[in-house]
Amino acid sequence: MIQSKMKWKFTYRDPEESNIGLPGVTPLTQQLLEKRGIMDPAAADSFLNPTIEQLHDPMLMDGMQRAVTRVNDAIASEEPILVFGDYDADGVTSTSVMVEALRKAGALCDFYIPNRFTEGYGPNKEAFQFAFDSGYTLIITVDTGIAAIEEAAFAKELGIDLIITDHHEVQEVLPDAYSIIHPKTSANYPFQELAGVGVAFKFAQSLLGRFPKEFLDLVVIGTIADLVPLKGENRVLAAIGLKAISRSTRPGIQALRKVCNIDGEMNEETIGFSIGPRLNAVGRLQDAGPAVDLLLSENQEEAEQIALFINQLNQERQKIVTAIAKEAEEMVCCKDGEAENVLVVAKEGWNPGVLGIVASKLVRQFDRPAIVLAIDEEKGEAKGSARSIDAFDLFSNCMEVRHRFKHFGGHAQAAGMTLDINQVDGLREDLIQLAQEKLSEEDYQQVLDVETTVDLTDITLKQIEEVNQLRPFGMGNPKPLFHLKHTPKEVRLIGSKKNHLKFQFQSEQTRVDGIAFGMGDLYQQISPHAALDVVGELGINEWNGRKNVQVMIKDLSVKEWQLFDHRGSTHIEKNIMIPPEEAFVAVGFQGETQAPCNLPVVQADSVTQGDSYDGVLLIDLPGRVSEMRDLLTKIKGQKIFVCYHLKESTFLKTWPSRDHFKWFYGMLLKRGSFNLHKEADLLAKRKGWDRSMVEFISEVFFELDFVKMEDGIITVESEPSQKDLQESSLYREREEQLQMERTLYYSTYNELKSWFDQYVNQPVKHVKEEVVNGL
The missing domain is CATH 2.40.50.460 (OB fold (Dihydrolipoamide Acetyltransferase, E2P))
Known part of the structure; x- marks a missing residue:
């Protein structure tokens, strides 16, 4: 099993x-x-058969018309526009879509993506101040901003009109922005699960007044890489986007194809495991600008150079993830030998950009929600990412302990956060408590x-x-x-x-x-x-x-018990693996004390009814089949290993039939005597027997008082008793030995398994001794 x-x-x-x-x-x-x-x-x-016609009118989103009007006014007055994005694959594709759409509409625009390490996630006051000082009075966020309460207020103080386009979970209070375009704040919009790039695409469609199919190759990347539900509009955008990206002539896409060794049609796995991780790698290790530059590039040679650089970053990212994951796993394992209900690990020096990947690895390994934090002693902060299991909603549970965080945002299964170092232990305790109250043991099993x-x-x-x-x-x-x-x-x-x-x-x-x-x-x-x-x-x-x-x-x-056949093997230990959490035992019949893998040995006659083990090694043969049957009806085992050898075989010797006995007795009557020492080999050769058969017949006759034996001279008793061969204990023992060898040693695997099936793990019952004639 x-x-x-x-x-x-x-x-x-x-x-x-x-x-x-x-x-x-x-x-x-x-x-x-x-x-x-x-x-x-x-x-x-x-x-x-998903089609464009299944998509909804973007103007159904609240704030859309107001935002489009504001952008058109900026275009008319040549007012520069800053697109403020995020550093993941959804964020950089959202930024690329918005920048390209604005430029097609005639706007003067540029983009800004905060540095994960120096600025953290989302809008920040320093960036808005820099934008204002650079002459920007209109900022459009993409894939971020819905939690930027203080930052939106600061922008308003500066005189900046802030248009927020986002898709992340809406918190208790909305930012005071010029316009918010978010599916979940739009009661009349039929679909609420768009990715950030999907929202940006809707804005682009409204701004351009047409369906901008040229952006579909970007939309599919962000939609799939951000792990939003692929249903409704997301399914349509992903399906038609995969067709678009498969035939895209965009230099950045072509360059990514080349470094990823992608030929032919692309699918969701191509995006999820090749393109998405490479775009994500840029913002994980440095400023995410090159990822946007790649997607906006119109020069093939330039795009290929950027793509090669991004590929190198991804390889570096993989090495960093491996090293941090190993450290994080060791920190988890050393907690009393068992993982806690929620894993919260933190260490100075970890790269904050890869901690989401590390958290995912911990979730897969331990089946626990995981938060992985990088400690910055100088700032007194811990910053990182979280991933969760299906049964534990990270967003809602973390919102119950919102006071622990300086910044927090995300979804049910993924989140990012910043908190003071002195809040880490309290966060761990709070979340463990919440998990204990809400989850059962089954919830921790994938x-x-x-x-x-x-x-x-x-x-x-x-x-x-x-x-x-x-x-x-x-x-x-x-x-x-x-x-x-x-x-x-x-x-x-x-x-x-x-x-x-x-x-x-x-x-x-x-x-x-x-x-x-x-x-x-x-x-x-x-x-x-x-x-x-x-x-x-x-x-x-x-x-x-x-x-x-x-x-x-x-x-x-494997739901049934299993038989492992190592009969006669000389390399048993190499072929047996004993899981550390399983109980194994070796059983002997003839007093054998040595067992493979240094297992404890018990003798079959000391096994009691109901003794149970994960694995049972049978290390020698019983004297008779019934002994094996009795053992199997008493002991419970999910894996049975037959590891015995046969030192001397009865089965390979000639077994005398009743006709052999009759002929030999008749020969004695005719001759009167027979010298076993001198004539046994000659008789065996003449009859095609072996010497042991001659000796066996002689010993059976002697036991039954049919003959006398003295110094090897056999003579017939004058008045022999009337007995059957079965009355000879020697005959019965040899017959039982033969039966045992046939059944337990010389049988095929299927024959042996079939015989064992009658007794292994069966309800206790009284079984009559069976008569086996072969199998």
Whole structure:
């Protein structure tokens, strides 16, 4: 048995019960649509075929008309405009969209992105003062500003008109700005989950008076990279944006393609794992300006130089993350050996720009909300980022302890904050207390939301291509996870470090590969022919023009007990892995005291009913099959390892039949005597027996009083008793030994497993001694 590491949540109905009735779509795909709340053909068609027409009128947003009018007045009077952005991928794409839109509208404009290290997140008074001193009296924020209460008041004092466009969570009080464009402050706007770049795009559309499709290649980056729900307008913008970025001629996009080694069509994974991280890396390590310069560049050579620089920054960022994550993990692990309900770690010298990534790593490793802070002793501050588990809303819970922060903002699953150093311990205690009050043990276990169970025959190229019509996948529209139960034909380790597993599942008509990254440690825990339960994503692996279906495994389990066959092996310890948290024991029958892996050894006759272990090693053979049966009915084990050897085999010796006994007795009657010492080898050679068979027959006859034996001379008793061969204890012992070897040593794996299945972990019952004639 192998326990799954995550909690599998099965909430689906039978695919045949689907009610959509969409022509040309399989019941499985219809079920996926229903689970996403799409219950009729019209809604399904809109979801599967997103178009521009599904987007809402940007003028429905509060503050839009007022903002557009103000910008047009600035353009008419040649008043310069400053775009104030953020330093993440959403922020730099928002900035790029807004700057390019303003310039297309005829505005004089520039952009300003605060330095994460010297200024922190969001608008600040020093930046606004600098803007005013530089001649700006109109500032437009993008992807930031909704929490800038004091900064907005300061701008007003300076005489700056502040237009805020943002999408982050709205706090108790709104800034006193000239105009606020935010979906969540607009009661009449139908969709409230736009990314910052989506809001900027809506502004650009209103300002230009047309649909600016030339910005879609930027909109898709910010929308996917910022992890907003990919439903409603976000789904439309991401879907049509992926098509736009795939054919984009923008020099910055082309340059990013080159450094990321991207060929062909882009998808959400291309954005999320290649382009987004590189754009994010700039603001994590320095001023984010180069990222905007890259996206706005009109010169291919310039764009490629910037892209190479950004790629180098990303490589540096990866090294920094690895080093900090290692330190943070050690700080977590040293707390009484177990992670607290909420992780809050802080250290001087950590780079604040990468702490969100480190927090994500801690969440994945420990299944706990995590806050990672960099301490600045000179300022007396701790600044950092937080990430959370599904069951713990970071924004709402941190708002309950808002007094701990100097600055705070974010979402349910991600946030940024600044606080005084002396508030760190109090914050930790408060959040741990809130988690204890609100969360159960199950909430700390990562949940896999399983779409449905599929048979191996369901996993076809056609079905996977149909499922991919639900793309782009992301927040709010997760990539479907499927449950499959099947016995793999083959399991092997792959990868340069042999830390990944590859399975081959096969039926009469179907072959599916299963890839489990990072699960190589389970290799020795999966027995041959074990029925695996796996949860994973369906995919297509294309190599040299050939397409093969595969399952990218996220988690697996084995729900039945497992048999590991090491009979006769001389390298047992290399093939057995004992997890430190599991209880293993070695059991002997014949007084054996040495066991692999230095396990404690107990003798079978001392095992009591109900003794339970995770693993049981059988280190020697019993004298008879019934002894093994009795042990298996008493002891409970999820993994049983047969590790015994056979020093001398009865099975490989010739077993005499009743005809052999009759012939030998007849020969004695005819001859009168037989010299076992001198004639046994000659007789064995003439009859095609071996000497041990001659000796065995002689000893059985002697025990049954059929013959006399003296100094190796065998003679027939004058009045032999009438006895059956079964009355000979020697005969019975040899028969039992033969039966034991046949059953427990010379059987095939499947035969042995089948025999063990009768007794392992079965309810206690009285079983009659079985008569085994072979298997």
